[in-house]
Amino acid sequence: MKKIFALIVTLATPMTANALNIFVCEPEWSALIMEIAGDEHEITIATSAFQDPHSLQARPSLIAAVRDADLLVCTGADLEIGWLPLLLRRSGNPSIQPGNPGYFLAANYVRRLEIPKLIDRSQGDVHPQGNPHIHLHPRNISRVADALAERLSEINPGSSAKYAAALEYFQHRWDESVNLWSERAAxxxxxxxxxxxxxxxxxxxxxxxxxxxxxxxxxxxxxxxxxxxxxxxxxxxxxxxxxxxxxxxxxxxxxxxxxxxxxxxxxxxxxxxxxxxxxxxxxxxxxxxxxxxxxxx
Ligand SMILES: [Zn+2]
CATH class of the missing domain: 3.40.50.1980 (Nitrogenase molybdenum iron protein domain)
Known part of the structure; x- marks a missing residue:
């Protein structure tokens, strides 16, 4: 009887205690989280491929999702400057505010292109921190994957071995694919x-x-x-x-x-x-x- 009880507890724990609420700004980062963490977490994605990530309405449903989030994963480099700061303020959630482990910006981990010599927002330039659309260079995906796996482990240490294994598997498959794509697209x-x-x-x-x-x-x-x-x-x-x-x-x-x-x-x-x-x-x-x-x- 004791044995059965222990088994139930072991099975039940990963389903409940480790599941994080993750708020993601763009679909590419949700896909990357899935590669590293599988589907163990609850993910809310703010935009779709048909919505401009530069401009979005801070809907109540999004504010609620940020309020419940353990981790926020966005591009950064000012891509979401028009709406994310408002969501963060209204959420009242301290753990995903800038500077905390729950706040993750992908663009911080890559070399950005097109950084302007002179920032001139008055003329409406929406790329003042350089080009934020970083996800279509495979090297950027690889770097963000490393950083994201590390951050997931920091927030959810119980699954860190799992994340490390999944990251290694992903990077291996990604490298292989990148070689094939590079050759094919030459x-x-x-x-x-x-x-x-x-x-x-x-x-x-x-x-x-x-x-x-x-x-x-x-x-x-x-x-x-x-x-x-x-x-x-x-x-x-x-x-x-x-x-x-x-x-x-x-x-x-x-x-x-x-x-x-x-x-x-x-x-x-x-x-x-x-x-x-x-x-x-x-x-x-x-x-x-x-x-x-x-x-x-
Ligand atoms: Zn843009």
Missing amino acids: PLGGMRLASHHRSFSYLADWLELDIVATLESKPGIPPSGAQLATLLEQLSPNPPAGVIRTPYENEKPSQWLSERLNIPEIQLPFTIGGTDKAVDLFTLYDETIRMLEEYAN
Whole structure:
């Protein structure tokens, strides 16, 4: 009888005592948590592939989720500056405030691109801390995975051996996949593309894509008709292979330009859920490369 009781306790403990409430700002970090921690935790994701992480409404349901959170995992680098500070303030939850172990920003662990020499928020630049869209460079994923596993272990030491094993397994599979992707995508090097927003700078850095034009004059500033006309004139003699954008960005400027240049307008998945097939980090990268291959000359 004693033996049976002990067994029940052992089985019951991991289900209840170790389960954390995790608030995640973007789907890519939720996917990374799943790789390291499986589905033992309750995850609330603030945005989807179809919502701009730069701007979000601080809905009551989100405030409630932050209030209950043991860990908050966001991109940082000011990506969520328009809404996350408000959620944090309204949550009244001390454990996930900046500086505490429950507050984790992925961009703190990578080398950021496009850090401006002069920060000028007055003109509406939404990338004052450098480009925050870090997740489409595989090296960044790898670094954030290390840091995230460490943080999960700090908050939930009972599962640290499990996290370490899962991290090792993930990094091994990730390295293998990155080698295959790099080899396969080598012919994409030098592919010329226009981009609505600077959403794909890290992808371009990795695959050596040539982003010849960005439709927004500054990150976050919608292009005016005059600016688009200028771009059309500049790109007409040698049009790029396509105009790329995320699922959440306004398609009109990209469509306008693509129609006039007679080039495809390409909505890449950008993050998990951006297409039906992009269900985790591996398939997100697969899909992104496959779509670029489709449009490469
Ligand atoms: Zn941005």
